[in-house]
Amino acid sequence: LIFTGFLYGFIFGLIISIISYRVKFLSLSGSIAAVILATIIFGSGQWQYTVPILTFFLLSSLLSKTRKTIRNEIEESFEKSSTRDFWQVFANGLIPSLIAFINLVFPFQYAYLFYLVSIAVATADTWGTEIGTFKKTRTYNIRNFNEVEQGISGGVSLLGFVGSVLGALTIGLSSLYWIEDQKLYFIAICVSLGVLGSLYDSILGSTIQAQYICVVCKKVTERQNHCKINTHKFKGISWINNDIINIVSISMSILTLFILLSLI
Numbered sequence: 001l002i003f004t005g006f007l008y009g010f011i012f013g014l015i016i017s018i019i020s021y022r023v024k025f026l027s028l029s030g031s032i033a034a035v036i037l038a039t040i041i042f043g044s045g046q047w048q049y050t051v052p053i054l055t056f057f058l059l060s061s062l063l064s065k066t067r068k069t070i071r072n073e074i075e076e077s078f079e080k081s082s083t084r085d086f087w088q089v090f091a092n093g094l095i096p097s098l099i100a101f102i103n104l105v106f107p108f109q110y111a112y113l114f115y116l117v118s119i120a121v122a123t124a125d126t127w128g129t130e131i132g133t134f135k136k137t138r139t140y141n142i143r144n145f146n147e148v149e150q151g152i153s154g155g156v157s158l159l160g161f162v163g164s165v166l167g168a169l170t171i172g173l174s175s176l177y178w179i180e181d182q183k184l185y186f187i188a189i190c191v192s193l194g195v196l197g198s199l200y201d202s203i204l205g206s207t208i209q210a211q212y213i214c215v216v217c218k219k220v221t222e223r224q225n226h227c228k229i230n231t232h233k234f235k236g237i238s239w240i241n242n243d244i245i246n247i248v249s250i251s252m253s254i255l256t257l258f259i260l261l262s263l264i
């Protein structure tokens with residue numbers, strides 16, 4: 001019975017969300033988003049679809065907390081804190097849950113690959129940011145390769161790139177149990193499109209995402225408020241924040257995979 005799957009998803013999502021709220025992986029609104037997404041994803045694809053996104057969520061949350069413990073000051077440039085809110089959870093989970101649900105209603109070829117790639121992009125992006133800001137390292141603007149401060153949208157570094165590859169690879173590996181053949185092919189696509197997606201994210205982040213400058217400390221930030229005073233927008237489009245960029249870069253990667261698969 002399909003309904004039972006959704007009910008189990010709801011209960012499972014509720015348990016994970018309560019724990020995540022207690023350990024501050026999620027805010028209250030983030031927990032609500034997680035319950036909704038868990039219900040849809042578990043209900044649509046059971047463990048096969050739940051394990052990869054749970055891997056993304058738990059390991060990314062642990063990474064964020066570790067990075068925050070080691071280098072809290074970098075958090076100053078991020079729009080949001082390491083406790084994820086409704087829109088952060090929604091931005092990373094929207095496309096995966098849509099793919100899982102559409103495949104339940106109208107099963108389609110390569111659904112699982114599309115699903116994994118959407119999570120690989122979210123993971124590559126998150127791990128690129130977290131691992132890339134673990135320690136002081138030279139960071140460059142992806143568009144002109146001028147050196148920039150760490151933690152700025154569109155900044156890339158070698159360490160961040162390694163983080164992206166590791167993140168996408170982890171998602172590929174988390175799905176191995178359910179892939180019967182062509183395991184290597186699945187993992188290669190996860191890694192390459194996951195990393196490509198994080199590059200889309202950086203390019204969009206350095207062009208259309210709104211960036212602000214603090215009038216007190218002169219820091220470039222995603223925040224509209226810094227040093228307890230409103231910041232000034234100096235580039236990008238005001239309504240385009242990190243969450244919108246995540247949804248767009250995941251969609252662009254899905255489209256890239258679609259084009260690649262139709263060429264083969």
Ligand SMILES: [Zn+2]
Nearest residue numbers: 214217226227
């Ligand atoms: Zn400031």
